[in-house]
Amino acid sequence: MMLKSKQYILIGIVALLVVVLYNLDIKGLVKQEGENEGMQNTATSNDKSQTVEVEAASVISVSKQMINESLAADIEKLEKDLAAASADEKISLQEQIAKKWDDVNQSAAAAFSYESIAKAKPTLKNWLIAGDRFTEGYQNFRDTTATLGLLNKAINAYNKAIEIDSTNLDAKTGLGVAYVTGTQNPMQGIQLLLGVVKEDPKNEKANMNLGMFSMKSGQFQKAVDRFKTVIAVKPTPEAWFYLGTSYENLGQKSEAVLAYEKSKELAADPSLTEFVDRKIKELSN
Known part of the structure; x- marks a missing residue:
């Protein structure tokens, strides 16, 4: 399940403010995105993120602190049932656990259940779901010490999907995002994403x-x-x-204002409205 619209917008705004408006440098992204590095589709051995692991128990423990006690108790009951279940029963129980985590937007915790399902039933769909949840996890999980481990899990899941279908654009996109976001091979990720838009320009x-x-x-x-x-x-x-921020950085103030206004109109979110109104005032002076 995707994040709810309002939460997604707020996360996007925070990421933008931290990464773009405050001009943090991103190592490895100094080359033009059209340059061909001849990168391969899998992680390389010198990628530091590959040595970082994350424990499911620690992620789940933190996630339980972010939900109500009743739901946490329901999940713990399912976990006890899972420990005593037969192999055939485990998939159904993991699906139930994953859904409960999805219902409260705890993607990092849900990802481990989806990973278990994918290991038991290694289909393209199951590995893509696991990869997407780990991606949402490394992007949004509260405990940042788990970020690299969750990202590594996402890379592994997408690589498993690509092993099943080497032409799958969703897997290549997820893998490309992961490489650029947190590995030592950002240009490898750029090339993957450029390959996706070459096949599917839109x-x-x-x-x-x-x-x-x-x-x-x-x-x-x-x-x-x-x-x-x-x-x-x-x-x-x-x-x-x-788009508004990009126009603003190009000095195209009128285009930036129009884009910001459109963002505010579609979001109908008080936090975004306040920020956009300040931006438009600055650009209009």
């Missing part, structure tokens, strides 16, 4: 991430082009917001 997720990575590396015109592509497919508040 791919929303790949273009969205290429746009954000272009922003991080100061390539704001490239970012504008990416976000316009996303908006043509799915005009989300966050895509309009990032």
